[in-house]
Amino acid sequence: MSQIAISCTWRTAVCENSEAYYFPDKFTRHFKEKYSNPGVYRWRVVRSSGEPKETVYIGEAENIVRRIQRVLTPSRKPKKGDTNSRLNKIFLDRVAAGKRVVLDIADVDPFEINGIRFGRDTLGDRFQRCAIEKDSIGDCRSRTAVAAIECCSRSRRKSESGCPKTSPAHTKRTRQEGAEIIGLTFGHFFDAMTISKSKTNCRLRA
Numbered sequence: 001m002s003q004i005a006i007s008c009t010w011r012t013a014v015c016e017n018s019e020a021y022y023f024p025d026k027f028t029r030h031f032k033e034k035y036s037n038p039g040v041y042r043w044r045v046v047r048s049s050g051e052p053k054e055t056v057y058i059g060e061a062e063n064i065v066r067r068i069q070r071v072l073t074p075s076r077k078p079k080k081g082d083t084n085s086r087l088n089k090i091f092l093d094r095v096a097a098g099k100r101v102v103l104d105i106a107d108v109d110p111f112e113i114n115g116i117r118f119g120r121d122t123l124g125d126r127f128q129r130c131a132i133e134k135d136s137i138g139d140c141r142s143r144t145a146v147a148a149i150e151c152c153s154r155s156r157r158k159s160e161s162g163c164p165k166t167s168p169a170h171t172k173r174t175r176q177e178g179a180e181i182i183g184l185t186f187g188h189f190f191d192a193m194t195i196s197k198s199k200t201n202c203r204l205r206a
Helices: 029-035 064-072 083-096 126-141 152-156
Strands: 003-005 008-012 039-045 054-061 101-108 111-113 116-118 146-149 174-176 179-182 194-197 202-205
Touching: 008 126, 029 064, 039 064, 039 083, 039 126, 054 064, 054 126, 064 083, 083 101, 101 126, 116 126
Parallel strands: 054 146, 146 179
Antiparallel strands: 003 202, 008 101, 039 054, 039 101, 111 116, 174 179, 194 202
16 A cells, blocks of 8 residues: 655745735735635744644635635625634634734645646646645644634535535544644545555555
8 A cells, every 4th residue: 555745835925025925914916916826725823932832724725816815805794604704703803912814825746646646736626626635634633733723614515526525523623632623624535545644744545
C-alpha cells in the first residue's frame, strides 16, 4: 500500500507592496488580479503572545475573491446556519477585540495519485480542491496549537457535486490532543483511499 505525502505551504495573501491583507479591508486591484482564481484558503486569527492557540478556518473556492467577498458582505437576511454570516460575525468580534485576521492561500506542491496529478495549477477541479481542503483540516486537527472553525453546512454536500462525502458523525464539538475542534466534518477523500497521520505530516494511503 503506497503512501503519498502532501506538501502544502500557506502563503499570506498580499495587496500592493507585498503588504498583508487584513479582514475586513476592501480589495485592491492587485488583490483582485492575483486571487481571482480557484484554490484552497485559510482565514487565520493572528495569535497574541502567550495565547495557547491560533484560530483558523479552512475552505475551498472556485474563485477566492468572490468567496471572500461573500464573507465580507453576507446576506442581510441569512438563512439559519449561513457560513458567511457566521464567519463575518466571528471575525468582526475578533477585530473588535484588537485581533488581526489574515487570509492565507494554499501553495500545493505537485503530487500524483493513481495517474491523477494534483498541484497548484490543477485546483480548477473542485474534487481536487476538496481533497486538499480536507487534508488541511485533518492536519489542523492533529496540531495542538490550533483551534479550528468549521461550519456544519459542509455536511450537506452531495457526492454528485464533485466533492467527497462528509460524515455527520463528526459534526459535533470534540477535543483531541489539546486542539479545540468546532463542528468539524470529516469524510473520505477518495472512494478507494484512507487517511493516515504522523506527527509531522499528513499522508494518503492508496
